[in-house]
Amino acid sequence: MNKKKEKGLNVSVKSFITAIVVIFVLMVASYILTLVIPSGEYVRFQDASGNMLIDVNGGYYNVEGGIPLWKWALSPILVLGASGSGTLIAVIVFLLVIGGIFNALDKSGLMKYMLDRMVKRFGAVRYRLMAVVTFFFMAMGAMIGSFEEVVPLVPIVVALAINLGWNSLTGVGMSLLAVGCGFASGVCNPFTVGVAQQLAGLPMFSGAWLRAVAFVLIYALLMLFLTLYAKKIEKPINTQNSIDNFSTDKKMDKGLICFVSILGAGILTILCSGFIPALQDYTMIIVAVMFLAAGVTATLVSGMKGKELAKTSWNGVTSIFPAVIMILMASSIKFTLEEAKVLDTILHGAVGLAQNMPTWAVILFIYLIVLGMNFFIPSGSAKAFMLIPLIVPMAQIFGVSAQLCVVAFAFGDGFSNVFYPTNPALLISLGLADVSYSKWFKFSWKFQVMNLILTSAILLFGLAVGY
Numbered sequence: 001m002n003k004k005k006e007k008g009l010n011v012s013v014k015s016f017i018t019a020i021v022v023i024f025v026l027m028v029a030s031y032i033l034t035l036v037i038p039s040g041e042y043v044r045f046q047d048a049s050g051n052m053l054i055d056v057n058g059g060y061y062n063v064e065g066g067i068p069l070w071k072w073a074l075s076p077i078l079v080l081g082a083s084g085s086g087t088l089i090a091v092i093v094f095l096l097v098i099g100g101i102f103n104a105l106d107k108s109g110l111m112k113y114m115l116d117r118m119v120k121r122f123g124a125v126r127y128r129l130m131a132v133v134t135f136f137f138m139a140m141g142a143m144i145g146s147f148e149e150v151v152p153l154v155p156i157v158v159a160l161a162i163n164l165g166w167n168s169l170t171g172v173g174m175s176l177l178a179v180g181c182g183f184a185s186g187v188c189n190p191f192t193v194g195v196a197q198q199l200a201g202l203p204m205f206s207g208a209w210l211r212a213v214a215f216v217l218i219y220a221l222l223m224l225f226l227t228l229y230a231k232k233i234e235k236p237i238n239t240q241n242s243i244d245n246f247s248t249d250k251k252m253d254k255g256l257i258c259f260v261s262i263l264g265a266g267i268l269t270i271l272c273s274g275f276i277p278a279l280q281d282y283t284m285i286i287v288a289v290m291f292l293a294a295g296v297t298a299t300l301v302s303g304m305k306g307k308e309l310a311k312t313s314w315n316g317v318t319s320i321f322p323a324v325i326m327i328l329m330a331s332s333i334k335f336t337l338e339e340a341k342v343l344d345t346i347l348h349g350a351v352g353l354a355q356n357m358p359t360w361a362v363i364l365f366i367y368l369i370v371l372g373m374n375f376f377i378p379s380g381s382a383k384a385f386m387l388i389p390l391i392v393p394m395a396q397i398f399g400v401s402a403q404l405c406v407v408a409f410a411f412g413d414g415f416s417n418v419f420y421p422t423n424p425a426l427l428i429s430l431g432l433a434d435v436s437y438s439k440w441f442k443f444s445w446k447f448q449v450m451n452l453i454l455t456s457a458i459l460l461f462g463l464a465v466g467y
Contacts, residue, residue, distance in 0.1 A: 016322045018436040022421045023329045030333045030376075031072045034340035039065020041344045042390070053199070054389045060348045065341035075332035075339075076325075082335055084382070091148060091424055092324050094288045096317050098152045101295030103316025108304040110259065111159065113252045119163045123237045126164045130230065131223060133157060134178045138222070141182025142215050144270055145191040145380075147417065148425045149287045150179050151432075158433045165235040168433045169443045173226050176429045177418050177444065181222055181451070183380075184414020185215040190277070192380040192410045199388040200402040207403045210467050211410070214458050221454055225447045255302030259294045266290025323431050327424040334376050334422075343376060347387070351394060362398045363408055363459050366391050370412025378423045380413045404462045411455045419448050 043058025071078065079085060105111045122129040137153075140146040158171030186193040188205050197204055269290070270283050279286070299309055337343045350369045354362055370387060377383050388409065395405045417423045421437050430440055 015431050015434060015436045016326070018438055019326050019421065019427055019431065020329070022437055023326060023333075023427075026333055026422065027072075027075075027329060027336070030336045031067070031069075034065070034067050034072075034336060034342055037342040037345050039063050039341040039345065040348060041341055042348070051385050053385060056389060056393050060344065063341055067336055067340040071339065072336055075335050076328040079328060079331045079335040082338075084379075087379070088327070088331055088424075090284055092327060094148070094284055095151070095320055095323055095327070095428055097288045097292050099320030099323075100313035100316040101291055102152075102155060103319065104299045104304065104309055104312045105259075105295055107308075107312045108255070108299040108302050110252060110255050110298055110302050111156075113249065113302075114156075114256055114259075115159055115163050117256070118160060119237060123164065126237070127227060127230070129164070130170075130174060130226065133160075134174050134223060134226065135219065137175050137178035138182035138185070138215070138219055140270075141179040141414070142185045142187040142189060142211075143182075144283075145183060145189040145194075146270060146283070147179055147183050149270060149283055150175065151425055151428055152287065152291050154429045155432045163237070165237045166230050167233055168435050169439070170226065170230050170233070172429060172433050172435060172440070173222075173229070173443070176426065177447070178222060180414055180418035181218050182215070183417065184411055184455075185211055185218055186407070186410035186414065187211045187215050189380075189410065189414075192384065192413050193406055195381050195384040196388050196406045196409050199384060200392045200406060202402055202406065207406075207467065210407060210458070210462050214407070214411075214455065217454060217458070218451065221450060222447070225450070229443075251301070251303050255298040258301050259298035262290055262294035262297060266294070323428050326427045326431065330422045330424055330427060337376055343373075347373065347390070351390060354394060354398075357398075359398050359400060360460060360463060362395060363400050363404060363463055364456055366395060366400075366405060367408045367412050367456065367459060370409050371416055374413055374416045375420050375422055378417060378420070383413055384409065400463065401467065404459065404467050407462060407467075408459055411459070415448065415451055415455070419444060 040060055040062045042060050043055040044052045045055050045058075047053055080089065102111075137150060137157075140150060154172060154175045157175040158168050161171030161174060162168065183189060183192070187208055188194075193211070194204050197206065266287055266289075269279065269286050272279060296309065300306070304312075334343075337346075347369070350365075350372065354365050357365060369391065370383065373383055373387060377386070388405075391409070392402045392405045396402065418426055419441075421427065426440075427437075430437060
């Protein structure tokens with residue numbers, strides 16, 4: 001394991017500065033948009049569950065808007081008090097817990113022990129292991145809608161990739177990129193497909209066959225992309241870290257069993273959330289609590305003293321604060337546009353462009369609309385409440401089914417989560433993996449283009465067969 005990884009879970013200075021510059025430029029651009037785009041709103045109504053939905057028959061109208069310069073400047077702080085800030089605060093607390101526990105796992109030596117054990121066991125079949133890990137993360141996204149919840153596992157996969165002779169980019173690709181692809185395929189994703197189908201008046205998770213086909217094809221494309229890249233940069237597995245002479249340690253084994261067992265229980269609970277809707281609002285809290293319990297128990301069992309655990313955990317929490325700054329700045333972009341009341345104007349203009357399009361272009365344009373809105377609103381559920389009541393009736397006028405609209409929505413919402421610098425989970429994962437956004441962009445843009453072509457073809461196929 002290289003020296004960078006032995007320093008615990010820190011956001012690298014270079015990655016932090018790159019991300020801050022990119023996000024600040026986007027913040028400035030969002031403020032400029034509020035000066036040139038007229039303010040407006042759609043008429044909305046409240047459904048039986050208390051959700052605010054667009055009234056298709058109510059129309060769009062111009063309103064007074066704009067945002068003062070001082071409010072824009074303070075938006076990274078003001079966003080904490082905005083509507084829906086509970087999720088943002090939960091993400092921040094979640095991240096701080098991860099930072100503290102990972103530092104403790106690293107300092108106790110348990111992390112290195114676990115990685116050495118895995119390399120010893122799977123080093124000879126590392127590409128088979130890559131396929132299994134990638135499938136696991138894709139399935140987590142596709143079946144239960146996990147995304148932010150897998151962030152604690154990203155640094156583990158990154159460290160594993162490095163020990164297996166690859167690099168950090170490969171590790172992020174096997175974990176975060178994979179879960180993003182699964183999330184977008186949306187086979188049984190309750191947060192995108194589930195919500196969107198309910199809003200469109202469709203049976204929940206109906207029409208799964210096309211989404212399952214998409215899952216298989218996207219998985220094949222991702223594995224091809226990752227394998228070709230890994231083959232290009234691979235190195236012989238590092239045998240200088242006593243892996244060849246690896247010997248078991250009873251204390252470490254007990255600690256490892258505790259960590260895997262408790263964390264496994266958390267993952268099992270999340271899997272159950274796919275069948276128990278009451279759990280779906282608490283998955284991030286469940287992961288945080290289980291990860292905290294697993295880390296504390298494992299480090300104590302493996303030999304770390306209580307005082308040392310407290311000290312190293314606090315050091316881990318403080319080292320993760322730069323990521324909190326990135327999250328607040330990224331979240332402020334949506335806050336700025338909502339305060340200035342220009343998001344609905346952007347959406348209204350996009351919908352108006354579809355009026356003169358042929359049917360095949362309408363479904364691709366819906367895909368594009370969701371891709372565009374995802375830059376400003378990373379939350380899939382929030383976007384569903386905003387877009388589905390508007391785009392489904394519009395699409396049906398052109399002969400496009402509501403079911404295919406939902407697939408286009410899932411595609412548009414998911415893949416760009418692991419590409420746009422406004423997504424908190426991406427920023428966190430890149431910072432923890434010591435990967436700058438510019439490096440990630442250069443690595444992943446080719447996959448995003450190929451995937452855009454593949455998923456567009458899937459949508460056109462669905463239209464052709466009357467899905």
